[in-house]
Amino acid sequence: MSKKIVFKYNSKYPSVADLKRKAKCRIPKFAFDYLEGGCNEELNLARNENDFDDILLKPQYLHVAGDIDMSVNLFGRTYSAPFGISPIGLQGLMWPNAPEILAKAAAKHDIPYTLSTVSTSSIERIADVSDGKAWFQLYHPTEDRLRDDILRRLKDVECPVLVVLVDVPSFGLRYREIKSGLSMPPKMNIQNVLQAMVCPTWGIKTLQHGIPSFATLKPYMEKGLDLTQLGQFMNKTFTGKVNVEKVKAIRDIWKGPLVLKGVTTDEDMQAAIEVGADGVIVSNHGGRQIDAGESSIHSLIKLASNPIYKEKIKIMLDGGIRSGVDLGRAYAVGSDFNFMGRPFMYGVGALGDEGADHTITMFKAQLYQVMQQLTLENITQFPGRLIK
Template sequence: MPVITTIEDLRRIYKRRAPKMFYDYAESGSWTEQTFRENSSDFDQIRLRQRIAVDMTNRTTKSQMIGQDVAMPVALAPVGLTGMQCADGEIKAARAAAKFGVPFTLSTMSICSIEDVAENTDKPFWFQVYTLKDDDFMRRLIDRAKAANCSALVITVDLQILGQRHKDLKNGLSAPPKLTVGSIADMMTKVHWGLGMLGTKRRFFGNIVGHAKGVSDPSSLSSWTAEAFDHSLDWARIAELRKMWDGKVILKGILDVEDARMAANVGADAIIVSNHGGRQLDGALSSIRMLEQIIEAVGDKIEVHLDSGIRSGQDVLKALAMGAKGTYIGRAFVYGLGAMGEAGVTKALEVIHKELDVTMALCGKRDVKDLNRDVLLVPKGFSGDWS
């Protein structure tokens, strides 16, 4: 077993072990992938202030996200098709997150259903929904999340229209995936992955097949997904969706100051500054560049979290120091899952936690809640001086 010290170590193992179709699905952005790349590279522009002769004993990374105690302010983001990266992937990731003490968010487009995850875990998780046209399906989906004791609803608001991801089209990645001679040949070389998939009954979208109108089997899923997303989505519709849930609500996909203000007015408990991991509008600014402007715009009206581009505990620290109350990892935990299953997700969390803890100490802070702009050196004009 190789010594794993970084998220990049996990990515390299994941690339070897997962079928190319599913690796490319995770490790890609839309169009030129500029935003996908800059989500991570923009973190590198922010430097840290080293402080010495500061008491570093009794450190803590414990905090809260939307009132929920967390071992560190890092949640597992909703990622579609997680159960194709590794057999029963959503269950394994949820278990790892629960044991570590951080939230897990289940995607509507998961392979394991809400019920699957609830039956195989012992702690509440968060559930993510898209803004779909079918109100009946949405209400039943949300009722299923309530029955599963989900503790928060995450509404994705930046996917009315799907951004084009060239790799997915070339690989035949769809819902369900199109099998070609090339993709089948590639899958046959991934022995560990294949044995896992042969040993599970969960291979299709468990939240949709058998639940959505007209989707009784995987073959009928493609036409449903092509028509399901609500192109007419507006703030009134978002407010309606918020009313369907009587618990904590998080809006995911805010990347503009005006949208952040609107989100604060519809009764959400938190927003996630996110560009969908660079998978939607290519050419948009990275999430970390937009973070401070959005925090300044909404003040204390709503809790602000950040998603997209985080690959280390230092990235987490930088986002928190710039004002975020929580962060999310998507690709980072998928790398671990595809590399080593549940143990790999745990390893990803351990890597990020250690980097966060050590970096915090070397910046002269003992409590993650005390992180602020003073520990950062941010380039002038980092948030942009655009006309």
């Protein structure tokens, strides 16, 4: 008889939809819109989620299965579950101290948390609270000097995996951010202040942890920048397209696992392999960069169906996953690992310090149930249960 695992989490919030509803009530509208929004008419944002519905799985009820093992080996490390937490900028704006809450919970559950260059905690602080397990996503700076110093800091804390973001040659046109004042240069208006006043818990937590800032970038900023100057600094520091030569330069410096995030085409996949990347994360930036593109899951299906790619590089997914069922669907169509961003921010926004642990456990429970229902023992068996 196989051993059954019991997952304990807050039964009032058994789904991402439940967490999202609660978080929307606790996070000021301008911050929630920043988390939730996509670019232009947000069509690709919707496709990211909706296209999962077309992926169907088949059970084999008379198949005899043993104990379920959800662990995955990735870049020489074994993770307890086959998913991680995506990088999100300005996390501490959406919920105070969110990066530390998420990084601590990820380390506890032994899954990867990825810190963004433009998040609100520093490289060193997240390395400390995550026991050195956190990954880092690099927005490629305009100046090589700044790039090299960030890579030095990552080496000093023994960051296990470097993720280079390649899909931001320009910032997407995001109407919600323009209306709220969170586009560059950012500004707080009276409407935002009023929205914050009706979210007292968020306000109290913000007072406790301080006004959020780009903590990793502080050493490179002049002291006392106002919001307009901050916008100028960000535009100057991160204006510029990532190309093959820039990735090659990073590959020469960085000897650990190197992942390119934002790859969606054959051309970019071939380039990633040629420059010596160890993995790619197929992603359309959460529907925040190009509205006329295809969903992340459709891009992954095309790339993962090529056996040459699968032999040479890890193919991971970010975007649109909202349940353990979606995780199973992603593995069935060829993903090697999966990342989620918004669901974990919903969890923290809804439940505060307990939200990250809750959301990780919830996803584990959902995926475990799917594997039970399909009579699977491990993640590698999902492709055999795809209805093509």
